[in-house]
Amino acid sequence: MVHLNQAVLNEIAKVSEVANYLWQREWAERNGGNISVDLTDIFGAFDDDLAQYSHLPLTMVGQDSFPAEAAGHIFYVKGTGQRIRELREPDKAGCVLRIDDQAQGYHLLWGGNQNPQFAPTSEFISHVEIILAKQQSGSADRCVVHTHPLELITLSHHPRYAHDSQAYCYACWQMLPEVRAFVPRGIGIVPYCMPGSKMMADGTRDQLMQHDVAVWEKHGAVATGVDALCAFDFIDVANKGAKLFLKCLASGFEPEGVTPEDMQRLKETFHL
Numbered sequence: 001m002v003h004l005n006q007a008v009l010n011e012i013a014k015v016s017e018v019a020n021y022l023w024q025r026e027w028a029e030r031n032g033g034n035i036s037v038d039l040t041d042i043f044g045a046f047d048d049d050l051a052q053y054s055h056l057p058l059t060m061v062g063q064d065s066f067p068a069e070a071a072g073h074i075f076y077v078k079g080t081g082q083r084i085r086e087l088r089e090p091d092k093a094g095c096v097l098r099i100d101d102q103a104q105g106y107h108l109l110w111g112g113n114q115n116p117q118f119a120p121t122s123e124f125i126s127h128v129e130i131i132l133a134k135q136q137s138g139s140a141d142r143c144v145v146h147t148h149p150l151e152l153i154t155l156s157h158h159p160r161y162a163h164d165s166q167a168y169c170y171a172c173w174q175m176l177p178e179v180r181a182f183v184p185r186g187i188g189i190v191p192y193c194m195p196g197s198k199m200m201a202d203g204t205r206d207q208l209m210q211h212d213v214a215v216w217e218k219h220g221a222v223a224t225g226v227d228a229l230c231a232f233d234f235i236d237v238a239n240k241g242a243k244l245f246l247k248c249l250a251s252g253f254e255p256e257g258v259t260p261e262d263m264q265r266l267k268e269t270f271h272l
């Protein structure tokens, strides 16, 4: 296995920490959810002979290559079928891989439970596309988290909010000033579609270019951040808004909510 420097190990430790939060919150049943981190910038010089590492072609459903500009990128990623809670041992439930120079496969550099056939999550191409789009736009985000936050999903079943990103986002924002402040670009909804489909990948990337959180209708949420903790924070804060909103409805009343004028003042005061 390749030697990992301390900066890389720190990012992987954050993935383990977040994975534990997701499991504790019941947001990551069985193999649900996944996390990827682009380590390319912090990996250091890489001039190993790649022939010593297991090389695997992309076999993920419906797609046969990464975007061309992903060639040479190095990621830590959860393995397909692996449990989020097992990321407490990041070398077993995940791996560090390098996308090959043709962007059609990858070399396994580290982890992967020492299985030479270890494959990343089926959402990995989508994660790579999201991170590349972010990088091209000048964003420092290097991590993608997908999970199943209970209240964000519940609200995505509500007929009045499920198909209206603006109404959905406002329902969460109005519950607590911090939601408006720490999810400043809001929440965008990706209409229900097949997990792993191109439609879902494109929709998610497009929503995350405009918003801090993409909610997959009747499925879950995706966010990016400079690291796993920051990506988690966006989903955590957004979910707090949804949870408070649903608690009000469950208590039998529509919340008054922070007024649009007060939210506008927050926006101006904190330059959101």
Ligand SMILES: [Zn+2]
Residues within 6 Å of the ligand: 032, 033, 146, 147, 148, 219, 220
């Ligand atoms: Zn999912």
